[in-house]
Amino acid sequence: MRKIAYFQAIGEATVQAMEADPRIVVAGQGVDDHKGVYGTTTDAFARFGPARVRDIPNGENAFAGIAVGAATTGMRPLVVHTRDDFMFLAMDGIFNLAAKWRYMFGDRGGAPVVMRGIVGRGWGQGATHSQSLQSLFGHFPGLYVVTPASPSDAKGLLMNALRSEDPVVILENRGLYELTGEVSEEPFTVPFGKGRIARAGTDVTVVAASLMVHEAERAADALALRGVRAEVVDVRSIRPLDDALILESVARTGRLVVADTSWARYGLAAEVAAVVAEHDPGMLRAPVRRVTLADCPAPVSWPLEEAFNPGAESVLHACLELLGEEPGNGPRMEHVMKGFVGPY
């Protein structure tokens, strides 16, 4: 099958969905410019022009409500935030309006707005431009929340979102944008709530989301060299979470590492651990390990940033620890984003 980059997959899904549904309108700051949100809106703008790929003023708070107003009267807004951090300003609209609209007004219609938020990890983005807000979004019933890790999922989940009758938040890690993979040219959807076994294994389960799926796979490579077979579960969907897939894997391996791009406390890593603990803690032959951000805001200085962000090596060490093995001195593994060149 044809290979394309993650950002291209997003662009393709956008164009195909817009072709199929005239109600879809893309809106965001600079969606129409030469950069096209890292190339994800360029094709849509070329194809549909400014009426359907709409540059908007700054003002995230109102725009969340404006999108809800449009969505509840017949449009299908696809709102793009070039950093999900800016969505703090949109949270009233997201949580108090979009997530609750259908329920609060008696199930007479939903607020089908799709919100893309890009996580700007690394390269000195700093504390306010690199947060990964999946656990916040995941806490609230009424929203769907997904974190595509592969180009194929980036397309399929976005196309599913654009057919949803309810609001969807899609978190995309900027570090994945150049990643290539096989993606069907045809329109297709990936359902919400279904995780995926990114790599099969028997000795330890690594549950991961987004960028951390790749770090986990690289850790699994390194483990394989040592004869350890790690299973990597890509949750894909934060809400609903595919509990069954997680439980089935942990039941087989008896060991759980959760790798996330956000903090441990009240995060995805907590939720995955809780799913197992509330199902059957007896499954666990060893304590759960959370491989997450250091418990501080994101620093800029690169040695600190490297230490702050979890990578393949942290996943590897966590797995070895659970298996009671010494890390030894294998080659140091670089972060996925090594080699990135600015400006961002």
Next chain:
Amino acid sequence: MRKIAYFQAIGEATVQAMEADPRIVVAGQGVDDHKGVYGTTTDAFARFGPARVRDIPNGENAFAGIAVGAATTGMRPLVVHTRDDFMFLAMDGIFNLAAKWRYMFGDRGGAPVVMRGIVGRGWGQGATHSQSLQSLFGHFPGLYVVTPASPSDAKGLLMNALRSEDPVVILENRGLYELTGEVSEEPFTVPFGKGRIARAGTDVTVVAASLMVHEAERAADALALRGVRAEVVDVRSIRPLDDALILESVARTGRLVVADTSWARYGLAAEVAAVVAEHDPGMLRAPVRRVTLADCPAPVSWPLEEAFNPGAESVLHACLELLGEEPGNGPRMEHVMKGFVGPY
């Protein structure tokens, strides 16, 4: 010792802290009015007047930043939100400014702002006026987050907050305001990060926060009648969480129920379960139970609201289930807020 109500304890802490520190200023919508935020700011206003108990215009977003600007130049703002739901509008200021200020600007000073948010559970408050946002606040390093359950803690934690060099979010459940308890007349502080054994027991641990501590205690009463001794742990502090106290209790009882006023997913209940799972899942002789909100927005209709909010009975049933006992048909336990009369 003298008994006073929870709301009086808040008012007393405010006055005593303001007497000791002229930098403290109370600010919020209507803090100076006849209701005095359910009586919590009345005494401070009577004592210090409008210069230090300041009514503010609507505009939660800017005011979060204004408070940070004041806090970083020498004031100690105590910002009051009559519903913590309104804090969605203040989240940029809370997370991107207050929580990160000290770290992001190189540890040259913090943003000592204290934010009270009242959780307006029950009596048809509706989906946007009854949320309990502790897990959102708890996710972010740089913030302290506390949830006083007793009048004494309401005073001690607030006084501690007003002496903190870093930002603090205090979530108070409106349902606790009329609750009375022993409170020292002298100024005193309760440190952050220290939970409390609200009731000692040996058979099952119920970890709870805020209003749910009381529901858990009532469940413990009912269990005691059946010879079951439940231990109730009041976390008091969401960030930092007193892991040691939780672990020590669960190590003794082998059974864990977590009772929270918010949703299960990515919530406090998840975090507490994760703490145990990452320490030693072998401690658990039974699966963890999360006693939380139903996974939907808050409904208004009272039979739905009753079913939506967890109460003593849900805690009781969860404990019995873990112990392998039938619930039987004991008397139905009413919610804590039964008998409340509007308008709210």
Next chain:
Amino acid sequence: MSPVEQPRTPRQDDGPADLADLLHAMVRIRVAEETIGDVYRDEQEMRTPVHFSIGQEATAVGVCAALRREDLVYGGHRCHAQYLAKGGDLDAMVAELYGRRTGCAAGRGGSVHLTDLEAGFGASSAILGEMIAVATGAAWTFAEPFDRTEGRLGRIAVTFFGDGASEEGVFHESLNFASLHRLPVLYVCENNQYSLSSGLAARQPAGHSITDRARGYGITARRLDGNDVVAVHEAAREAVRHCREGRGPYFLELDTYRWREHVGPNRDHEQGVRPAADVESWMRRCPVRRATEALRATDPGIDARVATWTRQARAEVNAAIDAAKASPFPAVSDLLTGTYAT
């Protein structure tokens, strides 16, 4: 007049409404709210915080009488009058207050989350300013080419909000967007001088009005007496024409005053919250009384008609209360229904 005269909502075409019809609508809303207020206080069975518009009826009635049924109205927490003025179903509203399955929001939303899409009442909500943005978004839909199908062309969105809500940033961001794209949205600020117990002087700089701010976005804006239903209606007709002709948004600031406490049925000046003299002076400017007086010269039978309308409205709202009480609560087994589409 006949004893079976039906309560009528104002006409919803583009012609001017009769003052008698406007008065009738105001009387009906006044009676409905007063009756609900008494029952609310005495029974404690409507378990949902209620914000009454008693004393402010002219704004909702005057504006809604200038709208077509298909235009969508959005309100804030103080939304009963707007809902009823737009033709929202009274039975469904009362059932909502009682949390019944037959409520307009199926018992999920309560007093502050009304909706009646049939009548063109989009939604209301309790977070200040939210609906300013939502109405702007609806107007965006109405301005989009795909909405320009037969019969839908020319719909407008209207949002009512208070002087307090105008302080929220969403006001600024929404007006900027609407003006930039010339969206067909009418912003109606019901300036009752208070946000909770805080007067305007404690919240906004003196000597400058909300209207001045709206003009900063290049929006055509007018401020007028919100207790004069005829003036409101005339201004609204002009505003609606402007929006419908594609000339962009319009802003109306309507000065008025609420008689009851912020939330609940009581009179807060009796608790010393506001100067009793202020309340009394505004009560003398009662919009119902003023409309009645204006009609009396030409229509000597008006007092009798008002009395009849009052009786009819009372019967209507009592019937709605009885019907609501006889309606079932939502089934607890349906608690989760509506969280997501099924």
Next chain:
Amino acid sequence: MSPVEQPRTPRQDDGPADLADLLHAMVRIRVAEETIGDVYRDEQEMRTPVHFSIGQEATAVGVCAALRREDLVYGGHRCHAQYLAKGGDLDAMVAELYGRRTGCAAGRGGSVHLTDLEAGFGASSAILGEMIAVATGAAWTFAEPFDRTEGRLGRIAVTFFGDGASEEGVFHESLNFASLHRLPVLYVCENNQYSLSSGLAARQPAGHSITDRARGYGITARRLDGNDVVAVHEAAREAVRHCREGRGPYFLELDTYRWREHVGPNRDHEQGVRPAADVESWMRRCPVRRATEALRATDPGIDARVATWTRQARAEVNAAIDAAKASPFPAVSDLLTGTYAT
């Protein structure tokens, strides 16, 4: 002039600054940014997104020269010029870009989180509009009785932000609060017509300025040519006097233009983002050139002095770069330090 002439920041008392001093400050900032831009692009060792003010120097220099050292300035993402104009330490800024322990934010903040409390530069931040609120809060402190101690009386807060940031709701809420309480805060909008690649026409209604909006809050407001450093300085002095005398906030909208791309050292009109003719026309209105030309009549030696200043600034910034590179990174063992007070 002597080869050892030191680069000077403008005087920070209340008298008018010499045009030569203003020019000197602009030259120094221009050279610093150009030098940093080249090194940034060629080395890829300053790993932090950088927003240059090249072409916009007159706003920061003209305003900051009207301030006292103890006044606090707050900036947005495009903050280098403001930091330097207020007297912020160049070495510490460059070290911050290199993520060094000696950086002004100890390597934690990067290009968009500058601070130098010694020099009266409070903070800058990368989320649009945040510092509009923070500066308002600082002004609140400055207006409080407990701050009225000797030597602190009369401090003011100043915030620089762009035309894009003025669209955020925080602008509206902050101006309302500041005007209501007559806070000593000077709002400086650097209107460079763009937010990322979006021109004003795509973001704000035509025919109405940000100044109009500020006036809606009863704030004294002026709009002027932001590339004329003398005009900016005079207007700023008037504004500062107004604030310091307790007459409330003041608003300045300064028209200017950036020469480089939004973020990074490249020229985006070379990529066709903006009309090259626009960029060129604004480059002809270069604030440095204009100030130089204005001086030439009375000071024939000005070109030589500019050449010297340029050389000196280049040496100064190169030294800062060398010093930064020679400085240690923060220790990884200190990763958590500063999350909370210890």
